[in-house]
Amino acid sequence: MTEAAAVQQAPASAEAIRLVVITGMSGAGRRTSAHVLEDLGWYVVDNLPPSMLVELCAKAAADGIDRVAVVLDVRSRSQFDQLPTVFTELAAAGTPPELLFVDAEDDVIVRRQSSVRRPHPLQGDGPLLDGIRQERAMLAGLRAGADLVIDTSTTTLHQLGVQVAHVFGGGAERVRLCVMSFGFKNGVPLDADMVFDVRFLPNPHWVPELQPHTGLEAPVRDYVFAQAGAEQFVEQVEALVGNVARGYAVEGKRYATIAIGCTGGKHRSTAIATELADRLNAAGLPTAVMHRDLGRE
Known part of the structure; x- marks a missing residue:
């Protein structure tokens, strides 16, 4: 089947297909992301030449497959x-x-x-860092x-798996x-859409x-929320995120990360993030919580 023929056939049956393209830097977690999706029941194809994507989706639709994930990386760089x-x-x-892009610092x-x-x-035949820099340039777009x-x-890897499972474990209709x-x-999360300082x-x-x-334990949580401004902060961030999420939905953005930071990531940010996630879920926004630095010395 030619690509043109696949495109002509796809509209009648491919509307129900959800396609995720996994790409990113070598060593950043592409394989882990693909394994998570596979465990969630997605049909996963690794290192597919880009020219075969249209044909793959048409074939998946014909076979009744509605969720397809494809790993694309620089091994198919000629295409x-x-x-x-x-x-x-x-x-x-x-x-x-x-498009899911996994990244990491050089x-x-x-x-x-x-x-x-x-x-x-x-x-x-060159040094490893040269290959990394060349890959980063190729994937910049x-x-x-x-x-x-x-x-x-x-x-x-576990935290990456939790994020991927949360984002792609449900339907695509909601942020x-x-x-x-x-x-x-320990550094500000580079992939955060919003960052708040507590x-x-x-x-x-x-x-x-x-x-x-x-901050997951009652004594710390109670101490944090007994402080002036803590309750008001969570209320204001909840309202802001709800408003932004509605705008994201209109614009077709399906995922967002809200980062809550304190000095070490053990007490204040953990308590505030947990409470915020609970409130967003109660408000009907599917929300996962992740404590990046909890347990880190």
């Missing part, structure tokens, strides 16, 4: 220039792709690639146009949120009986 045309054809056929990728003792696909960017520089607590001393609240770290506990 990367075809992607804009292919994405346009898919959208015209009623299957606009959702030094993190170097450490991961070195630990698994595998060469970078673009490394050639895809990253800029991604529906969701997840930076895994400071997250575990899905992730509220992430973090510590500023360091204006007194730090439980300096209360001896609270220091060993976390």
